[in-house]
Amino acid sequence: YDYLLVSTPKPGVGLVQLNRPKALNALSTPLILELNTALRAFQADQSIGAIVLTGSNKAFAAGADIKEMKDLTFSDAYGKDFIETWSDLVTFLKKPLITAVNGYALGGGCELAMMGDIMYCGPNAVFGQPEIRLGVIPGAGGSQRLTKAIGKSRAMEAILTGDNISAKQADEWGLVAKVFETPEECTDGAIATAAKIAGFSHIAVKAAKEVVNKSQDLGIREGVEFERRVFHGLFGSKDQKIGMGAFAAKQKPEWSNE
């Protein structure tokens, strides 16, 4: 990869680090295509149970690449579905994605971070949707995901003013699951959580992610019914027998991932 570092820091954990330091990890089309490829490879790899996406200590990502976008016309953008490859990311990824944010997560960088199933950050994280300052608006889900995460009034304020959101605010407002004391602890914490998740039945983890995500789209009644159907379905899995059998026998479960 030209713009990514990809590794397996612990068994079951796939780590993708954005690596375009000179441009603060600005999300150019080639970078996004590589990211899609790397995430698809982890999605297909049976040995991987959870994925961590991070950047550098200075920037998770400072946004979509403004230099690439500046001369785009409406027909370029609409005709070639500019940005559509981004949203692919969340729809094809069935394994949990933890985003570990240090430094700037602005515009498309903030949107990418919010595509994670769990978001962690370091003390120096700076979130924001500054598109208004460039004469545009968020284009990769920011207006929807930020609003769902922190509420309408705060999201409106951030999107209409372009003002940044600090790590402390992100924590208080529930944008992130946890703030760590150092950037290193943030990345290590994300890897540790991913390793913990990867140690459970992959089939149960997949189902859990699917039902939580449904809550974003469905009303409570339909959502609860959907959850129950998926719960019932897991009684057809081997891992339900393994997990409950191991509890009853006072043993540690050896998951089959089936």
Ligand code: HXC
């Ligand atoms: C292209 C970028 C970039 C970006 C930074 N760089 N952000 N290039 N696109 N989004 C480049 C700079 O041009 C510079 O290149 C180098 O990275 C270092 O940046 P500096 O500005 O010199 O660093 P610093 O002074 O520390 O300021 C950091 C910063 C600032 C506050 C994050 O770079 C900044 O405001 N960036 C833009 C943030 C932004 O507006 N993001 C939203 C983009 S729109 P050179 O060559 O000069 O060294 C967007 C729309 C999403 O994301 C829509 C859906 C995808």
